Amino acid sequence: MTAITLDANSKFSIFEGRTAHVRCWTYLGMMVGMAAMAMFAGDGYVEDSYIFQLFSLEGAKWMAGGGVVGMAYGFTTSKDKFRAFRFSEILVPWIDGAVLMIALMGLYTLFEPSQAMISYKDQSNLFSGRVVMTMNVMLLFSALCYVSYLFAPASFIGKLGTITAWIGVYAGGSALLLRWYESYLLMGGDIGHAPVSNLYEVFILLFCVICIVYLTLESRHQARALGAFVLPIVSAGVFFAIWLESIGQSDIKPLVPALQSYWMKIHVPLNFVGYGSFAVACAAGAAWLVRNKIEERNPNAAMLAVFPSLKQLDQLSYKAVAIGFPAFTLATILGAAWAAEAWGGYWSWDPKETWALIVWLVFGAYLHARFSHGLQGKILAWWAVLGFLVTIFCFVGVNMYLSGLHSYGQLT
């Protein structure tokens, strides 16, 4: 999360140089402290109570201890003039973003209805629902802004699109965290689990991932016009999620035994890094095709000034694939590892697995076309678009139309 407050002109920035370095190592130290607490403190690691333990006095001690050690290391190493701080400068905004999300989640818990008002049977009064609504509104509004930006590039509206998209990301991310917390409030804490267990939850995750991947590319490559293609894809998803909610798919439900594993927290989010990146690649491909069409009709069209060049769009599409492909590969492998542990075989030709393989082959072929055959431009733009359609089928279609071992993603 390259934070929007990052200002390239200011002399001193907490996101650059030594400050970033020291902060980064403080964070890393705290994380080591958290891990150490899981390993050595008290009765050891118990998944359901670990988070609560973190926010207790004991957790504060471990984190502070780790933080101080990390900070000390950061200070001693920051004296070296020639040391490149790039690693820290890249990492620190992401951790900042995560901390902000957790802080927002903590803030929301104050608005949660009292325990007596919370029931499994009627979850409509949980606060996360409202935060998700905020996210929906923000993302839809952002899509509007980005599309308007194509026609009014000089105005404030483009910036507004970026800002609302970021607000949407923070709302979505913190809403998911809040759902995690809320799942422990229901049924006396018996059903607490990470919010990546059904279609509704992973849709929210997907919006956040798409927006984060896109916004990162936007800030690094000044490619704001791309938002007019990314955010409408997200908006379509938002409408789908609203529909899911309307048919009662948004309830927090207990996990089936097969999903009760730490693998779920790794496999599912990583998969969505893949899906989300492919969505951005698709948007860049679509933008390429649109720009190409405009150029063919009228090479002097005013709108062309807003668009990144064809070459840039081609690069952006590739960059998104370059993020998504390794993540998707790793996610599939970890999925296989989980399957080996839960189902007795790493590969069962389950529809979901098979479609994941097809998606992998499609994007693998994309990379070959690009590097072995030097293809660029139109064909690859179409490839990225169609590749995303295959991805959508793998994600939603398989759950809705084909049954199999992944059937917990199904609508019930």
Add this chain to the structure above:
Amino acid sequence: MSFINKTFKPILTRLGSMPVAILLLVLLAVASVIGTVLKQNQDQADYLHQFGPTWYWTFRSLGLFDMYHTWWFIAILALLMFSLAACLLRNVPRFIKEMKSRKGTLSDSARKHMEHKFDLNLDNKAKAIATIKASLPDWKWMETKVQQADGEVLWLRGDKGRFHKMGYIVVHTAMLIILIGGWMSVQFGFRGNMAVPENAKESEISFLKGTGIEYLKMPFEIRCDDFSVNFFSTGAPSEFRSTLTILEDGKEMMTSDIIVNEPLYYKGVRIYQASFGDGGSMVDLNLFRLTKKGNLDTVKGQIYTTFEDPYSDASLELKDFRPYNIENMAEAGKPKDFKDMGPSVDFVIRGKGLQPVLVRSFMEPFIIDDQNQGTIMMISKSGDTRDFESYSLGLDFSDPKEWQLFQAFVHRLPTDDKATQQDNLDAFRAALDEVYPDERPANLPMLGNRVIQALKVLPDMPWPFVPILKDYDQKYYTGLQVAKDPGMDVVWIGSGLLVFGLCIMFYVAHRKVWIKVSDVQDGVALQVTGLSNRNPIAFEQEFEDLEAQIKTAYEQRNEQGASI
């Protein structure tokens, strides 16, 4: 040797070529799609019903019902493996050669076209070279001396991420390793299911092969010492746990608990908790005879056996027992309201002139808002549990007195058509006096209503008796998946390499820097040029830093030199 070269080289070249690889990949993708759309390994009768005989036999002869194990599908995978191997054999030497070759110099015309460059003039040649080498050790410097007309020119070339091309090799090798691992799993491994009832042992697994089921004997026996299930309040199972003992030649080798996601490992074989079901529970059934006598028999039965009634020609094939039946009682759209309907037994009732139907009989009456609604029974005419419809029998069959009351009432009911409402009521009162002589039962109006409901339903029942679950002694079976997979570790090694290789491919850029060091009048001129094969934006930053670093390091060296 030349024969081999002549015969195999062209085949290798052809097989390892891109078009062949793409053809294979497309074939693999299309075949995989078929396999997902056409449900695999279902019951053959279902397929026949679904497609009709012509298509059924066409699909069957192509092996589409177990497609991922047909010879042609495996052939595609094998060809892909050879194609990968051929591609590697052809390209690896070239890649290695390219990686090794480092051209030390850069022509002026080439430099002109490059984006990243700067010139720097310093006063001391030796010091400049030493500074560069010392302050930028990451770059792996190489020196080239070129004699020119105006004297000797020194070139420094530095590289970062030279192993970038290794990424391609690693990725493709990794895929080959994964395919080999997969082949080993299929060739030397097995995977099948086993159902072990509580306190029983089993040593045979069954698995699907093609259109049939095959069995395999394990070198050990598995005994299920205990099985337990925990449920959420929604009725969904939250955890099921088996205590298993492994026996070899009757000797206990080990005992361990397993749950889903936590398998047991014994001599290369993994034993997974997969499912559970009824392992032959004993049930007591009350048969309320729908005869004139209306007597009540209690009979014993066991799940998975058939009870033959000696007094009529009816039989009950006992199918399943469930200790809980948690149902959502709320109407659609309303907040959920889960309720446990208590234990139930499923059976198919058969008999002369009877339509065989699947029945779910409950032990306890149905109670809403503390009101006893009498016993209900679920009946499915198709035999599928999804088609269950519930019927209210009126009486609470868990209380034999209500049956007695009903019988007494039916016997007293006036049979002629002239009977008035008052006659009926008198009959009911008389029946009450007989069955409840001392005290009237609570909630009499409700009981009256239920008796009337029973009067509507029971005489029309085609069965000779009403079978109601009375008592049970539950016994589970634990469903285990037993698998041996000698290729698994190979696959993991391949997978690790694959991810590692991809990371190199995508995130490591091969960056090159050339520095032309030529003597000028009062010192030395450095012409620095940089090139990266990916991520130009990051390289721009890195290259800018490079300039600053050289300058500062040189100045520092000056200061140090002065102080000495």
